[in-house]
Amino acid sequence: MKILLLASLFLMPSLATGATVLIGSGTNNGNFNEDTSATDSRSFGNTAGWTNLGAAQTMQATRLNLNSDGSRNAVISEAANRIFGNATGHTIQSADIFSVSYQWRDAFNWNDASDQVQVILFTTDDNTIFGNQNILVNDLSGTSTQNSTYELVDHDAIYTATASSAGKQLFLQFRGLDGSGNANGFGRVDNFLLEVSQSNPIPEPAIGILGLFGLMLLLRRKR
Ligand SMILES: [Ca+2]
Ligand SMILES: [Ca+2]
Numbered sequence: 553m554k555i556l557l558l559a560s561l562f563l564m565p566s567l568a569t570g571a572t573v574l575i576g577s578g579t580n581n582g583n584f585n586e587d588t589s590a591t592d593s594r595s596f597g598n599t600a601g602w603t604n605l606g607a608a609q610t611m612q613a614t615r616l617n618l619n620s621d622g623s624r625n626a627v628i629s630e631a632a633n634r635i636f637g638n639a640t641g642h643t644i645q646s647a648d649i650f651s652v653s654y655q656w657r658d659a660f661n662w663n664d665a666s667d668q669v670q671v672i673l674f675t676t677d678d679n680t681i682f683g684n685q686n687i688l689v690n691d692l693s694g695t696s697t698q699n700s701t702y703e704l705v706d707h708d709a710i711y712t713a714t715a716s717s718a719g720k721q722l723f724l725q726f727r728g729l730d731g732s733g734n735a736n737g738f739g740r741v742d743n744f745l746l747e748v749s750q751s752n753p754i755p756e757p758a759i760g761i762l763g764l765f766g767l768m769l770l771l772r773r774k775r
């Protein structure tokens with residue numbers, strides 16, 4: 553009975569929040585800070601969690617300059633040779649709901665009026681990150697609203713998984729997307745967050761009753 557009481561109390565917060573971080577601070581290097589080198593320019597090969605899907609892993613991935621919070625950040629490009637890929641390790645379940653947020657800013661040659669950051673969730677035919685892609689969703693940042701300044705993208709529920717992708721590995725990529733007719737722009741991304749939640753969590757009243765039951769047991773034991 554004591555174990556049941558403890559279990560009911562500890563389950564309450566995790567069931568109530570319901571979102572799991574797949575990419576974030578300390579998970580798949582969402583803040584790009586796992587590489588603690590003092591060297592400014594670092595390659596994909598130096599960068600845990602992230603794989604260049606466009607060209608060799610010797611390509612530059614992160615820098616320390618133009619940062620938002622004093623930390624290392626991702627150098628995005630509109631060229632096809634620099635595409636940030638992440639094998640999240642998540643096996644998709646039907647009714648999974650995915651949300652993304654990140655900070656980004658325009659940099660060298662970025663066309664503020666038309667260029668955007670593009671985030672894609674995808675599966676592949678062989679469940680590896682370099683397999684043939686099946687795109688689940690293509691989510692765009694919108695254009696830059698503040699010149700040379702970080703801004704926040706916070707897009708909830710960009711994709712809800714269907715039965716057809718259940719059981720497959722989830723992959724993510726991001727890059728600069730040219731909208732100006734000249735794919736020569738650079739920008740920066742930091743504090744990338746990808747979360748998954750379920751559309752059918754345990755209903756709140758059920759959690760409340762479970763918690764109340766635990767509290768009653770606790771009060772009885774103290775008498
Ligand atoms: Ca960072
Ligand atoms: Ca600009």
Ligand SMILES: [Ca+2]
Binds near residue numbers: 661730735
């Ligand atoms: Ca451009």
